Amino acid sequence: MADLKEIANTIRINCLKAIHAGRSGHPGGSLSIADMLAVLYFDEMNVDPGRPDWNERDRFILSKGHACPSLYVALAQRGYFPMDDALKLRKIDGFAEGHPDMRMPGIDAPSGSLGMGLSQGLGMALGARHQGLGFRTHVILGDGDMQEGNTWEAIMSAGHKKMDSLVAIYDSNKLQGDAPVSTQLNMGDVGAKVATFGWHVVYVDGHDVDVLKTALAEARATKNQPTFIVADTIKGKGVSFMEGVLFWHGSVTMTDDQLTNSLRELNHG
Amino acid sequence: MADTALQYWNVGEDVSVRDAFGRILVHQAEARSDWVLLDADVAGGTGAKPLVTEHPDRVMQFGIAEQNMMAAAGGVADTGLIPVVSTFGAFGCMRAHEQFRTAIAYPERNAKLCCSHIGLDVGPDGATAQMLEDLATMRAIPGVTVVSPADANEFMKAFPAILDHEGPVYMRIGRSPTPVVFGADYEFEIGKATRVRHGSDVTVIATGVMVARALEAAETLAGEGVSVRVVNMATIKPIDVAEVVAAAAETKGIVTAEDHNIFGGLGSAVAECTAQHYPAKIKFVGVDDTFGKSGEHDELPAMFGIDAKAIFTACKKLV
Numbered sequence: 001m002a003d004l005k006e007i008a009n010t011i012r013i014n015c016l017k018a019i020h021a022g023r024s025g026h027p028g029g030s031l032s033i034a035d036m037l038a039v040l041y042f043d044e045m046n047v048d049p050g051r052p053d054w055n056e057r058d059r060f061i062l063s064k065g066h067a068c069p070s071l072y073v074a075l076a077q078r079g080y081f082p083m084d085d086a087l088k089l090r091k092i093d094g095f096a097e098g099h100p101d102m103r104m105p106g107i108d109a110p111s112g113s114l115g116m117g118l119s120q121g122l123g124m125a126l127g128a129r130h131q132g133l134g135f136r137t138h139v140i141l142g143d144g145d146m147q148e149g150n151t152w153e154a155i156m157s158a159g160h161k162k163m164d165s166l167v168a169i170y171d172s173n174k175l176q177g178d179a180p181v182s183t184q185l186n187m188g189d190v191g192a193k194v195a196t197f198g199w200h201v202v203y204v205d206g207h208d209v210d211v212l213k214t215a216l217a218e219a220r221a222t223k224n225q226p227t228f229i230v231a232d233t234i235k236g237k238g239v240s241f242m243e244g245v246l247f248w249h250g251s252v253t254m255t256d257d258q259l260t261n262s263l264r265e266l267n268h269g
Numbered sequence: 270m271a272d273t274a275l276q277y278w279n280v281g282e283d284v285s286v287r288d289a290f291g292r293i294l295v296h297q298a299e300a301r302s303d304w305v306l307l308d309a310d311v312a313g314g315t316g317a318k319p320l321v322t323e324h325p326d327r328v329m330q331f332g333i334a335e336q337n338m339m340a341a342a343g344g345v346a347d348t349g350l351i352p353v354v355s356t357f358g359a360f361g362c363m364r365a366h367e368q369f370r371t372a373i374a375y376p377e378r379n380a381k382l383c384c385s386h387i388g389l390d391v392g393p394d395g396a397t398a399q400m401l402e403d404l405a406t407m408r409a410i411p412g413v414t415v416v417s418p419a420d421a422n423e424f425m426k427a428f429p430a431i432l433d434h435e436g437p438v439y440m441r442i443g444r445s446p447t448p449v450v451f452g453a454d455y456e457f458e459i460g461k462a463t464r465v466r467h468g469s470d471v472t473v474i475a476t477g478v479m480v481a482r483a484l485e486a487a488e489t490l491a492g493e494g495v496s497v498r499v500v501n502m503a504t505i506k507p508i509d510v511a512e513v514v515a516a517a518a519e520t521k522g523i524v525t526a527e528d529h530n531i532f533g534g535l536g537s538a539v540a541e542c543t544a545q546h547y548p549a550k551i552k553f554v555g556v557d558d559t560f561g562k563s564g565e566h567d568e569l570p571a572m573f574g575i576d577a578k579a580i581f582t583a584c585k586k587l588v
Contacts, residue, residue, distance in 0.1 A: 055349055102376040108347065110376050113367060116340040120372055123344020123352070126329055130305060130350060137344075150368070153337035160332075 004209040007077065008038035012238045013266050014073035014083065018096070019252075020259040022069075022089030025098075028235040028248040030070040032173040032206070033062075033140055036231060037074040039212040040138055049079040052105040058135050059124045061109040063117020063151075064142030064171065065099040066251070072096050072104070080106040098251075115148025117141065118168055122158050125166040125226075136165045136220070143172065143181045146190055158226045159198030166226040167219045168199075171206060173235035175246050191230040199228040206231025239265055277422045277453035286443030287316025287385055289421035290355075293428045294320040298327045304351035304381075304432055307342055309335050315355045315385040315442060339365035339382075343372030346380045351432060355442075357386035358400025362439070366406055374410045374437045381431050382407075385442040388528030389556065389573055390478050392445055392566035399561035405533025407439040408506045414459060415506040416440040417527075417535075419480035420449045423503060426457035434459055441477060445566035448481040450501070462509035468498035471587045472516035472523050473580055476502045476535045479526035479554070482570070486580035495588055505538055513542045517549035522587035524552045526580050528570075531555035552583035 011034040019025035041047070045058040062071050072086040081104075088094030095104045099112025109120045121139040128135055145151050158166050170190060174181050181187065191201040200222045204211045212231070219227035235249060236242030239262045254262075275296050278284045294306065294317055306312075306328045312321045321328050329345070331338035335356055342352035354361065361369070361384040373380045384403060391399045407415050416431060416438060418424040424442070431438040450465060465480065466487050475483040480501045487497035498520055500512055516523050523543070525536035536553040543549040556573050570576035 059347070109343065110371055113371050115336075116343075116368055116372050119337045119340030119368070120344035120347070122337070123341030124347055125344075126341065127345040127348025127350045130329075130345075131348060133348065150336040150340065153331075153334035154341070157331055157334060157337055157341070 004038045004042060007042050008035045008209060009238070009266055010077060011037055011070050011074050013263055014077070014086065015070045016254065016259060016262050018069045018073055018087050018089040020254040021087050022091065023253050024251045025069050025089055026066040026249060026251055027242060027254070028175065029064060029067040029142060029171070029173060031237045031239065031242065032233040032235050033067050033171050034070050034237070035207045035209050036140060036169055036171070036212060037070055039209050039216065041074050041078045043213055044216045045138065046135070049106065052080060056133055056135050059108045059121065059137040061111065061117045061121050061137070061139045062100060063111055063139055063145045064114065065111030067142070068100050071100065075104070075106040114142070114144040115150035117145065118151050118154035118158070121166055122154050122163060125163045126161070128165060136167065138167045138169065141168055141170045143174065143176050146170065146187055147185050155194055155197050155199065162198070162224040163226045164223050167216065167229065168226070169229045169231055171231055171233050173233045175235045175244070175249050177249060179246065191228065194228045198225060200225040201228045201230065203230045204232070206233035207237055275425065277425065278449045280449050280452050282449045283446035284421040284449055285316070285446050286418065286421050286424045289424040290316035290383065290442050291319035293425040295323050297429060297432065298324040301432070304353055305329055305345065307331060307338050307345070307352050307354045309333055309338050309356045309360065311356055314357065315383070317355050335360040335365040336368050339368035340372040342380045343376065343378050346373070346378035351379055351381065353381045353383060355383045357398060358384040358403045359386065359398060362400060362403035362406045370410050374413050377412060377436060379435055380437055382439045383442050384439070385444050387441050388477070389561050389569040389575065390443055390445050390528050390566050392569065393563050395563040396560040401530045401556050401561060402533065403441065404505050404527070404529050404535060405537070408533065408538065412436060413506065414438045414504065416459065416504050417476040418503055419477060419501050420447055420451055422449055422451045422453065422455060423457060426455060427503065430457055430459055443478055447478050450480055450484065457503065460504045460507050460509060462503070462512040463501045464498060465501050466497065466499035468496040469519065470496045470521055471584045472498040472500060472520045473526055473584065474500045474502050474513065474516060474523055474535065474539055475526035476505060478528050479575065482577040483526050483580050485577040486584065489577070489581055490584055495584065497584055502535060505535055508538045508542055510542055510546060513539055514547045517543050517547040522550035522552070524554055524580060524583040524587065526554040526575070528575055529555050531557055550587055552586060554579050554583050
């Protein structure tokens with residue numbers, strides 16, 4: 001497998017190309033999950049791009065569906081479909097929908113309405129347990145997901161049911177649609193709260209692929225508890241003028257110059 | 270089919286459809302292994318308790334957290350197992366409506382939702398539990414099949430049929446004792462209405478508990494020389510267009526009868542159908558855009574105008 005850092009960087013480059021081509025999309029939150037996607041799809045998960053519906057595959061759900069440009073290009077890089085299909089982001093003649101749709105090969109759950117991803121992952125883990133299937137389920141959650149009550153119902157239930165095949169990675173990038181998380185709905189120490197519901201909680205640097213790999217290995221070794229990885233991240237990571245800047249959360253159009261400047265940084269990163 | 274072992278009720282008996290739910294769940298748990306029940310701490314209320322007692326391994330318990338249960342059902346379906354989600358109508362068809370839409374219907378997952386506590390049929394629990402909008406909310410979601418059985422026997426026939434139907438289905442479960450209309454030999458088919466009484470002057474298209482009331486009204490009207498056709502519309506979506514058109518073409522008008530708000534349910538579905546295919550006079554018998562209240566299940570229909578007398582009056586206006 002190629003170097004995971006390099007894969008993550010390629011995800012960032014392709015992601016911004018897709019958002020530029022699509023004339024809209026959410027760059028900030030897409031860039032903050034690139035390293036997680038690299039580790040999941042190119043190291044951790046047992047998947048077969050030639051058989052996207054194989055029932056024993058590991059599952060992945062992007063609950064923060066607006067970050068899908070990174071997921072689409074990661075799937076293309078992994079071989080699920082040609083990169084051109086991912087670059088047709090938000091186009092009427094493609095399947096790279098504005099938020100994940102299951103007609104795209106490799107998408108395991110629809111998302112875009114926050115708060116439903118972890119429950120769907122829980123259902124997959126329950127289906128696996130009931131049928132004696134050994135696959136694991138990974139869900140990336142965003143700050144917005146953590147503000148939805150539905151997510152907390154899933155946290156309570158998964159802890160209660162001791163779902164050790166379920167892993168949630170919380171992309172804590174600290175900015176949401178209109179303002180910082182701290183001003184909109186400050187959630188305090190999310191990891192500590194999740195731990196009280198019976199989860200194994202790990203805190204990591206969400207941009208360090210080696211640390212992410214280790215955390216996922218720790219999740220696999222953890223029995224009778226689901227694992228919640230609090231990933232400390234920077235919104236817009238990798239592009240200096242986007243990092244930590246609220247404007248780049250939203251569905252924005254990237255100019256040619258902005259793309260060129262971004263790619264220059266990423267190509268030399 | 271293991272139908273031989275299944276005991277049906279006698280026509281004319283008063284039976285709660287909840288009892289049919291429990292009976293058919295146990296029967297189907299023993300007949301096939303491809304489904305599980307998802308419950309939110311209301312198995313005693315929906316009628317699913319016998320399954321919990323006899324086959325606990327077939328039940329996934331979520332506690333009182335219906336949004337999680339509904340979205341989780343989408344995930345369960347993704348693994349090839351059929352989730353049968355069961356809760357009260359207000360929770361399944363409204364609180365977790367978006368989860369049903371986005372995590373089940375949009376990805377066309379093979380999941381079933383069976384809700385009790387719908388309509389004034391709920392009785393004493395009052396308005397918050399009397400879901401009068403479920404047919405409207407569920408019918409509005411693309412690709413969802415909506416089923417509303419008339420009695421306990423029809424429910425037991427319909428349940429295996431919805432398990433066999435690939436795709437999302439919503440089905441009503443009645444609560445209060447309701448006269449059994451269909452015998453053990455009745456054959457249920459999704460999308461197919463049944464003519465339970467022949468008649469030529471006017472047609473009552475009824476669903477759920479209103480079918481027995483329509484038959485009662487038709488009998489009274491026969492005494493006055495009015496010939497009433499009674500159609501059981503057990504599938505609200507997709508609606509049986511041919512049967513609606515036949516009623517519009519062959520009789521002087523249609524009375525729709527439902528234990529539901531007059532907006533968005535059976536009456537609306539029938540009117541959409543006639544408007545497009547065969548314009549007809551229609552009278553709507555249903556709850557007139559108001560909330561329910563406490564009272565016995567056999568007291569409320571008269572107060573809210575959904576009893577046999579209301580159907581009788583509506584028919585008289587059309588002949």
